[in-house]
Amino acid sequence: MEETSPPGHTAPAAQAALHALAALEREVASLREAWTGAMPAWGASFGSTQFDLEQMSDPGLIRVTDALAKTRRDIDAVLARVAAEVARRSGPEFGETGLAKAQGFHNPTRLIAASTGASRTDAQRLIAVGTATAERHTFSGERAPSRHPHVAAALATAAIGLDAASAITSMLDRAWARADASRIDVVEAALVELAAQVPLETLLRGVREAEARLDPDGVEPRDDELRTERSLTMREDRHGMVHLQARLDPESAAPVKAAIEALVSDALRRRRPVDGDHAPVVDDDRSIPQIQADALAALARHTLGCTQTLTPLAKTTVVVRVDLDTLVSGLGHANIDGLDQPVPASTVRRMAADAEVIPAVLGGESLPLDLGRAARLFTKAQRLALGERDGGCASCGQNISYVEAHHIRWWERDAGPTDLSNGVMLCSFCHHRVHRDGWRIDAGPSEVWFIPPPHIDPDQLPRLGGRARFELRDGRAA
8 A cells, every 4th residue: 555644745665756856857957057067158058068068167077077977966865765676576475466567678677777778787786786785674664764874975966986985885785794793883883984085996995994994704705705815827829819818816816916017017117208218229019918929928938947036027026915913813804915805814924924025013122114314215225114004105106016115205305314214005097187286195103184175175174094094993994
């Protein structure tokens, strides 16, 4: 039986729907305002889309992009809610009279895919997010809050997108049975806050780290399953090309990935002159996949006959970052530089027995981590320590294999020391952007903060960077 409400009253579901539609109307109005405002005075009207875009100023085009993105998030939020309701009305309890089957579809996923023109995977994601963030019904028929209220609120206000909501809710659902409900709530709120500030790729790193901490007992079974599924297949086609297809668990992949990335980085570094060096006589026009293929071949040739380590690999190591308590007790998880997925303590113990693997136990009387003005370049020990704090590019989160240690206060201009407090790990893009735009960086033993210039943020509010963004401290994710 349909819900009815007294005259002059609106059912909660109807109120929510009206609120969502009103928000969407406001976003469309904002988009129209941004679009017309970006046009020159003589052409401020909707005409040919391509013509309008070509006439927009750079700031105007950015405002239009932001307005379109927010409108899209609003539409996705409403569509997810609709998809969940379609799925509810198509449940198995309805049999052949269910909505999807009545419309000629085998299930609601196929119905949504046909309506949106998207893949069934995308349709299933819409249904899953809509279901996870929808209000629930108690056994008595009363309405209860969403299972994931923080994600639901952020999705409804277009603060986060559908993919971010899917990543967070699916992880929380996996960890739900093993983690305390109050801790789940804290982590959900922290991940939603992170999702509103960083790109999806960075959020996914935070989600993986949060899952490993919420469900430490689940890391080991997942790792065992991955190791069981490892494989490498080789076949030769009729043209003589050999096709390799590999699926490697983190323990197997770590040295392979580290070695290939070292050779690729060396090849890319040789393409451009540095500090007055002359450019190569022969230009290297290989693509990244081609360089990776050549690197794999070089590693194989070296294994078959070379007596010396390839130069770029001489300084290449696999770094496993693990707490001492985790290493001793065998309980918990760790991270391998260059890989995003956490691994269990048992894997770390196996890898620690390998002389080519360095457990990240940094500092100590025998390791000089601060060199002052005695040396210009950061040492290997210092780079390991900075990598432990920053986890890759401290700004954008780029893989640690593609970053370098840089002076915060410049060596020459500012007489900056080669100390940990004056070092930060940055990829090439972020390094140039920081200097070009005038960002300031404050670094401490465990955190690094980026202070934007006034033209980017008039309030110059510091933004947390580095590994601390993903850490769970005192029950909260940074």
